[in-house]
Amino acid sequence: MFHTIAVGSTNPAKSxxxxxLCERAFPGCRIVALEVPSGVSEQPIGAEQTAEGARNRARAALTAVEGAGLGFGLEGGVDEDGHLINCVAVVSADGRENQTWGVRFPLPPSVAARALKGEELGPVMDEVSGRSESKKSLGAVGILTNGLFTRADMWQGPVACALMPFLHPELYRAP
Incomplete structure (x- = not known):
């Protein structure tokens, strides 16, 4: 069905x-991960900015990869209450789009305060945990759960749900 799928990030936790999931859904597909701009701040604040970043990444990835049938954008943000939020957008070459949300959990108050002031969450978590490049592996969720649930794990649920209309287009037609 979809032979080439573009991902708007080279971050291994996202890609x-x-x-x-796509290799299971579309056996033999080719995944192309590339850096594309989110069009929002480095640390998105609020659901609207986080969703916009995901959509922008999905559209840019789809456009950038010749022959891509799907483009994915994954964007992590912090809501106004200091919770980590994450959004997945997927767009198809024929113009269909879907957006889903993942887990939402409270960040430690000192971490949330820094993110809400504009600091990117990854480096803040590195500093408070003594790690480096944690956003490419454990992420905040992995650090705060002691590895029980990693950043890559966190993205799998919303990525799978974002695929629903593409796996069952007959069920997602407008009435």
């Missing part, structure tokens, strides 16, 4: 989630 591995898309790869794992």
């Amino acid at each position: 591995s989630a898309v790869r794992a």
Whole structure:
């Protein structure tokens, strides 16, 4: 069905989630991960900015990869209450779009305060945990759960749900 799928990020926590699910959904597909702009701040604040970043990444990825049938954008943000939020957008070459949300959990108050002031969450979590490049592996969720649930794990649920209308287009037609 979809032979080439573009992912608007080279972050392995994001691209591995898309790869794992799309290879199961569309055996033999090719996944192309590339950096594209989100069009929003480095640390998106609020659901609207987070969703916009995901949509922008999905559209840019689809446009950038010749022959891509699907484009994915994955964007993590912090809501106004200091919770981590994450959004997945997927767009198809024929113009269909879907958006889904993942987990929402409270960040430690000092971390949330820094993110809400504009600091990117990944480096803040690195500093408070003594790690480096955690956003490419454990992420905040992995650090705060002691590895029980990693950033790649966190992305798999919303990526799978974003695929629903593409796996069952007959059920998602407008009435």
